[in-house]
Amino acid sequence: MAIARNETSPLFADSAFGTLKLIVYLTVAIVMMIADHRGGYIARVRAGLSAVIEPVYRIAALPALIGNDARIVLTDRSKLVEQNADLGRRLMLAEATLNRYASVQEQNQRLQRLLDVQRSLGLGAQLARLVEVDPGPFHRRIVLNVGSDDRVGVGQAVIDATGVMGEIVETLPHTSTVMLITNPSQAIPVAIERTGLRTIARGGSGGGDTLELPTIPISADVKVGDRLITSGLGGVYPAGFPVGEIRTISNDATGLFAAAVAIPSASLDRSGEVLVLHEIIDSIGPPDLAAPYGPPADLAGDGTTTVKVPKP
Secondary structure (H helix, E strand, O other): OOOOOOOOOOOOOOOHHHHHHHHHHHHHHHHHHHHHHHHOHHHHHHHHHHHHHHHHHHHHHHHHHHHHHHHHHHHHHHHHHHHHHHHHHHHHHHHHHHHHHHHHHHHHHHHHHHHHHHHHOOOEEEEEEEEEEOOOOOOOEEEEOOOHHHOOOOOOEEEOOOOEEEEEEEEOOOOEEEEEOOOOOOEEEEEEOOOOOEEEEEEOOOOOOOEEEEEEEOOOOOOOOOEEEEOOOOOOOOOOOEEEEEEEEEEOOOOOEEEEEEEEOOOOOOOOEEEEEEOOOOOOOOOOOOOOOOOOOOOOOOOOOOOOOOOO
């Protein structure tokens, strides 16, 4: 089957006009190549066309660039969120560790103060730790981790590094209950350090951490800021321990006595370690025998008598 001639291809037509057009096209092409080789006109034209077409390329590539940037932003955001969470955990751990160090340092300072107090006492002192606190405003009791098995008994005084805390009122084999001096039912014989005036301090009736001195003579020399110490009366609290400091003074309802309010010296709501006091019992019996005296045994010959202390 013969292939039909394409009548629409004028460039390669069999006519003379088609051959002439081909010669013209070739001539123009050769002229343009020579001109471009010598003057570089085609490069300048191509640069101008590229400047016109470049915005079109950029607009066409913009969706891909936006998608790539968005993917990078999301990836960086997830990494930043993860790093931020990790840094937050590390910061919390560092803060907890720092707080723990501060707590241990504070505890060491409290124990050092208690140790200094224990060394300065002429009494026996036993270290104890608080295990429970009664939060009631009128009970004002604490529980220690020592009891009757630790030779702790009812009536022993309890102090911290700054003052008197209270008295043991109940003991169990491994724990003991202490009634604080601010308990309304607690009374402690005290003396004003500046003047030596003896009186009684009771737990505040308002339920706070205060002491009340309701029976001070109206003519007594008492001032705000006077320090209260134990007087040694009553047989529970040894003399000379800080009890509190007077903050206010006023007349009672009868006008016969002055009533004062004091704050305790002990850190009743902050102390974690305390000392339980007990008397040191002196040994009973005759003194030890004196060492024998006389000339040395190697110098004593026949007829020499060594003098010794007769045995009782």
